[in-house]
Amino acid sequence: MRKLFLAVLNLTLFFGVSCSGGPQKSASSSAQANSASRATVAQPNPQQQAEGLIPPEVVRSEEVRIQDGAKMVTVGNAHGRYHLWCNIKTESCITPMPAKDYLVFASTTRWQFPGAPCCATLQLFEALSVTYNNQENIALVPADRSSAEFGMYGLNSWEKKP
Numbered sequence: 001m002r003k004l005f006l007a008v009l010n011l012t013l014f015f016g017v018s019c020s021g022g023p024q025k026s027a028s029s030s031a032q033a034n035s036a037s038r039a040t041v042a043q044p045n046p047q048q049q050a051e052g053l054i055p056p057e058v059v060r061s062e063e064v065r066i067q068d069g070a071k072m073v074t075v076g077n078a079h080g081r082y083h084l085w086c087n088i089k090t091e092s093c094i095t096p097m098p099a100k101d102y103l104v105f106a107s108t109t110r111w112q113f114p115g116a117p118c119c120a121t122l123q124l125f126e127a128l129s130v131t132y133n134n135q136e137n138i139a140l141v142p143a144d145r146s147s148a149e150f151g152m153y154g155l156n157s158w159e160k161k162p
Contacts, residue, residue: 053119054110056103058143061096071095073153075102075140080160084138084153092129094140094151101143107136113145125150 059075059082066072071093073084082104086093096102103111105122112119125139132154140151 051112052110053112054108056105056109056111056141058101059104059140060101061098064095072156073151075104076161078161080158082138082158083156084140085156086132086151086153087130090130090152092150092152094149096140096151102140103143105139105141125152 057077057079059077061073062076062081063074064071066088069088070085071088073086073096075082075084075096105111105120105125107122110119110121120141122137122139125141126137129139129150129152131137132152136155138153138155140153142149
């Protein structure tokens with residue numbers, strides 16, 4: 001069943017159409033979106049702000065270790081570090097690759113990938129995988145959209161970099 005969901009998500013992210021009902025985005029707006037995804041925190045343009053989009057943060061893997069049946073993952077950027085964990089027995093407990101950008105989907109993130117029919121949220125990724133009860137959940141999605149694979153984690157802590 002998960003593979004079916006991933007296939008649908010993959011098709012949605014790669015081949016979808018805009019859900020705003022407006023005109024298709026031009027090549028220049030796609031270039032702006034790609035440029036924004038390379039920033040530490042993507043800044044929405046005025047149209048995205050009007051649509052209520054809240055961009056994900058962009059992070060990279062800093063540390064991964066296994067401890068007592070849990071994968072402990074640290075990802076970060078110039079602003080701070082997320083200390084995450086996941087159950088190694090779940091399919092969504094992926095190991096973020098070093099030197100690869102990942103998008104952080106937290107409870108407030110609402111983002112529309114270029115060409116997608118609608119917005120991606122943490123709730124979407126939770127519906128496709130697991131939810132860690134009684135704590136904040138975080139989804140990590142490859143920024144380059146090279147695959148439909150994503151990771152779901154519980155948030156241990158966040159620390160601001162000096």
